[in-house]
Amino acid sequence: MGSNPNRRQVVAGAASLLAAGRAADARTRPAAPRSGRDFLWGTAISAHQSEGNNTASDSWLLETITPTAFKDPSGDACDSYARYEEDLDIAVSLGLNCYRFGIEWARIEPAQGMFSEAALDHYVRVLKACHARRLLPIVTYNHFTVPLWFAMRGGFEVVDGADLFARFCARATQKLGPLIGMATTFNEANILGLRRVLPRFASDAEAANARAMIAAAARRTNSPAFSSMLFGDPDKIDAVMLDAHAKAQAAIKAGPGDFPVGVSLTMQEVQGVGPDNRAAEVERTMYGGWLDAARRSDFVGVQTYSRMRVGAKGLLPADGSVPLTDMGYENYPPAVGATIRYAAKHIGRPIYLTETGIGTTDDAARARFIDATVAEVARCIAEGIDVKGYLYWSLLDNFEWTSGYAKQFGLVAVDRKTFKRTVKPSARVLAAHARAREL
Template sequence: MLSLVIILLIVTIVIICRWYLSYVHSSLYWCWDNGNEEKRIFIDTDNISFPENFLWGTAAASYQCEGPGDKVPVASNWSQWEPAGIKHGQRCGMAVDHYHRYKEDTQLMRTLGCNAYRFSLAWDKIEPIEGQYDKDILAHYHDELKELHRQSIIPMITFHHFVHPLWFEQRSAFLNSSNIETFVRFVIDMFREFEDECHMWCTINEPEVYVSGGYFNGVFPPGHKSQANEASLVLQHLLQAHVEIYDNIKKIARQPEQHSIGIVKDIFQFDPWNPLNPLDIYASRILDHGMNGCILDFFRTGSLKWTMPGSIHRTYVNLRAPYTNDFIGLNYYSHFLIRFNLFKQPPFEILHRQDDSGSSLMTDMPYALYPEGLYRACVRLKNELPRIPIYITENGIADRYDDRRHLFLRRYLYALSRAINEAHCDIRGYFYWSLIDNFEWAEGYHMKFGLYHVDLQTQERTLRDGAKYFQYVIQKHREKYEKKNL
């Protein structure tokens, strides 16, 4: 009798576990038709719609695309980091010379149908010597903004996108609390400079990526590895700077209600490799909290609580924080599967799901194509930061051979449409990363994100075939509302 009870118990546990795994799988992965299913399943990725005043744009960072301009290259934290910190020993150099070709590149945006452009100001070029602003560089940005407006493209400016002057880095950058004031001063001066030409502002791009790259992985300057205590302090200072920037701009703006200010948050989901393994679950939750949860909690509650095994627990409270985002910029690319591994340091590894789609659904970074995650990230922001509008400030694919970009765009835009129309997320724009190929940070020039291919020898721009779906969607969106308004 006891044996029968044990057998029934085991069978019950197995059935429950299989049901749970099936439930988890169905909640994380949609049934795409990849051509290998026993029963054909078809998701109509053309069944999409977006709000009438939706912004369609591309995104870029000054360092990655501009080049030095007309002057001798100035020193920054990234120029010092090269070439030793870059794969294949590359230097950014002239990049893709967007500095001189901004009119041509703006016309490329119009050719795609875009009506918005997100870019960053080059702090390193604007203030190469502390306290001395380069008037020629400021004049250049005025000219670029005028060109954007001339071609009916709405600018969105980012104040800090990973790069700052070398003098700031030599003073320990955001590791030193006294430098917060220096950064805020620069931002306020730039707001005053361009207040009449721009009304959408991103304070800091991906603070957790800056932190993890510079103080965990060591693939970003300053290249410190496994420095959890430094990382948490830098994160605190970045969030503190955001709050101070928001409050100061709103105080000094002539018409504060016309200016929208937000931080840009990257979300990579950290999912357990085995949803039944408590160690995988624990490791994934620790990582998610350190990279995502603690920041979202800060903007929801005003309290930052950062924890990581083996490091100090850091707490920072600023009750102004929940009121310092007119929007949230969401950068989304993919997700990670986390497996606990005691024999690694730190004790986990990042894996990718193997299914019957094969390796073709990996990007070159390598990240998995995971459009479901864009939907999940939007819903998470809606739930954790309700009533704050969302802009997708980055989303794109590294695809050297341009054989997955079309599929990427179809699926991710479909996921975005579902987030808007089914989950009722207040998403107001989508910025593809990036318009043209550029210098992809530690990866150098080998990662091809651009809708336009760039020949680095001739600087010639060529529209990629995989990008034409993006152009098609924008065109259909515009035609839909033109007919509606006739």
């Protein structure tokens, strides 16, 4: 996300890959995690980025309005709304045992108070398809997008937004709960905290374009309070989202169904550099009240892509010691181990690495990244940290928010016209790790 607060595009930092290649890494890394069927190996996708034609959402309007901060509209995306069984079959072919995906609020409640039984039935079929393939379904109730009507009334900038989100979660759980394996309320609930850490959003031309886009959406919909989560005011949204998480978690836990409910956080490594560095300040800003919220959840989803180096004056630029990803931040797998340790120390709940990945057209680099990040997880487990899963982002080359379709995180390429899926060699690397754990 580069002109909006997508963690994969905005995280800054630098460092080095510790291995010269997979062969050398295999000789030096500790034994990989072996936790039998209790350890989850999987991939993640989101609803809006993969399903396609999410026309009742705020993002659909923002992608198609002028001016827009988005390089491409999402359009058909990967057509996963229709092709989900093919995607699940690929996950099974890779030896994975879980599948993380989102349910789309805008499909389920396209107008305020009007819930679509057809949409809920669709997600019942997806969940049943997961179970039929012995994939534990991990459901994300919100992955950034909201219904257009919700954005028009102020989104999470208005206090009762928390109650409306909890109502959606309760209604969805009534239908889907008995089939859900695990769930998170929000994806990267503290994403706007990361935005606060990155002051360029307040001044650069892309941010100005994003503000113009929101203003245009407000005019188009005659909604002066229009607010989209990714582009909203952190000072107004934070408290409402914390309330929304607490209320949604209670609503989901009320059932039906009996499954762990957590929250995923963007947790980039923060490295202090030199005397009087502001690393602690950056951490407080990035996490806000979400560490406390995670402590009151069943588990925390750690989502890590790189590091941030912080000096006495704030964020430092890349130091040039390692290559950058196609997203412009540093290819730094040790950040995964660092954030898992941070979560263990400051949250103390069971940990799932619900996302890590690399945006690159170099699939060999992706394979090395997978090897290196799996090794980081192994080291944390060897230290006694309660890490219960490794999920790569993402299964598919999908819609990467403001970057459109130019950036590739997927283990599987998707033809933009035919939607043909082509499994990349890096997917076989993840498969080898999963199968070696006898899962």
